[in-house]
Amino acid sequence: MPIVNVTAPEQAERYEIHIGHGLLSHAAPLLAMCAGRRAMIVTDENVAPLYADALRDQLELAGAQVSLFVLPAGETTKCMAQLERLYDAFLDAHLTRKDYVIALGGGVVGDLTGYAACTYLRGVHLIQVPTTLLAQVDSSVGGKVAVNHPRGKNLLGAFYQPERVLIDCDTLKTLDARQVGAGLGEVIKYGCIADAALFERIESLGSREALMPELDQIVARCCEIKAWYVQEDPHDHGVRMQLNYGHTLAHALENGMGYGVLLHGEAVCIGMVAAAKWGEALGVTPAGTDERIERVLLAYGLPTKEPEGLSRKQLAATMALDKKAEGSKVNVVLLTQIGACTGMPVDSEKLAQML
Numbered sequence: 001m002p003i004v005n006v007t008a009p010e011q012a013e014r015y016e017i018h019i020g021h022g023l024l025s026h027a028a029p030l031l032a033m034c035a036g037r038r039a040m041i042v043t044d045e046n047v048a049p050l051y052a053d054a055l056r057d058q059l060e061l062a063g064a065q066v067s068l069f070v071l072p073a074g075e076t077t078k079c080m081a082q083l084e085r086l087y088d089a090f091l092d093a094h095l096t097r098k099d100y101v102i103a104l105g106g107g108v109v110g111d112l113t114g115y116a117a118c119t120y121l122r123g124v125h126l127i128q129v130p131t132t133l134l135a136q137v138d139s140s141v142g143g144k145v146a147v148n149h150p151r152g153k154n155l156l157g158a159f160y161q162p163e164r165v166l167i168d169c170d171t172l173k174t175l176d177a178r179q180v181g182a183g184l185g186e187v188i189k190y191g192c193i194a195d196a197a198l199f200e201r202i203e204s205l206g207s208r209e210a211l212m213p214e215l216d217q218i219v220a221r222c223c224e225i226k227a228w229y230v231q232e233d234p235h236d237h238g239v240r241m242q243l244n245y246g247h248t249l250a251h252a253l254e255n256g257m258g259y260g261v262l263l264h265g266e267a268v269c270i271g272m273v274a275a276a277k278w279g280e281a282l283g284v285t286p287a288g289t290d291e292r293i294e295r296v297l298l299a300y301g302l303p304t305k306e307p308e309g310l311s312r313k314q315l316a317a318t319m320a321l322d323k324k325a326e327g328s329k330v331n332v333v334l335l336t337q338i339g340a341c342t343g344m345p346v347d348s349e350k351l352a353q354m355l
């Protein structure tokens with residue numbers, strides 16, 4: 001079973017990511033730190049019937065006193081009202097700073113539960129058990145936790161590393177095909193920015209069916225890449241921004257179409273092709289890279305073009321307001337080849353022309 005270590009500069013922020021098939025039914029030894037402690041599983045109404053009992057059994061086997069809190073499913077759950085409900089549940093369960101909160105679910109559950117764990121009593125122990133591919137390769141690793149504000153996604157957040165991450169690849173068997181695709185978009189992104197061999201492997205496998213038997217190895221490689229970025233730049237001031245390849249247009253698309261219409265990973269797919277074209281136009285990315293990425297995305301049934309009817313003017317205006325903009329320039333991640341990238345400030349008018 002692959003184990004990836006996150007060796008962050010701070011000792012307290014070092015942790016293991018365990019990846020395997022059927023992990024949830026054999027997790028007790030990996031949850032031994034919960035022995036004699038209270039452990040609250042936080043999940044949502046979709047995931048609870050599938051996996052909460054198995055996790056509860058393993059926590060009890062490990063010697064924890066377990067409780068369960070079930071949130072509504074969906075992005076709207078990542079809000080202040082649900083955060084308050086969660087704090088109330090922690091208080092009702094008498095959780096202390098020695099106790100554990102376990103986020104069981106996708107990115108919404110992980111981000112919200114992580115933020116609650118970070119702020120309640122100034123921090124209780126957190127374990128992430130991600131059940132979507134996107135959460136397994138991205139949001140459960142690296143400590144970004146947040147809730148949404150009515151004026152924008154993830155505007156209230158913190159960096160709070162989990163004490164352990166448990167990834168059971170079998171949970172993807174119950175995930176719908178569109179959600180798997182959204183996660184695959186992020187997997188392909190890791191190949192584009194940091195690992196040509198990973199990209200080539202995905203390219204040569206050529207379909208979701210062929211890739212599935214290798215998924216645990218591929219998830220492990222993505223976690224290794226993510227762990228490297230987190231170790232280098234835990235608070236996202238520099239090189240970690242490379243993880244945002246494809247995200248400049250993706251965020252504008254998500255905003256322009258209304259959050260939830262395109263899944264984040266789908267928007268990233270479209271954004272990666274666009275960013276390859278921008279890089280080629282700017283002389284940074286080798287010609288034909290956009291077509292190569294597009295071919296791979298299409299082979300995996302993923303979107304590559306922005307939907308018709310979107311206002312280019314509005315997309316350009318939203319990109320100019322990107323979180324990573326400075327003055328009139330937007331910091332865009334561009335590929336120098338498949339498997340390597342660089343950040344580059346690009347004038348927002350130039351970006352608008354390239355759309």
Ligand code: GLY
Binds near residue numbers: 139144236
């Ligand atoms: N999801 C990007 C990051 O963790 O930095």
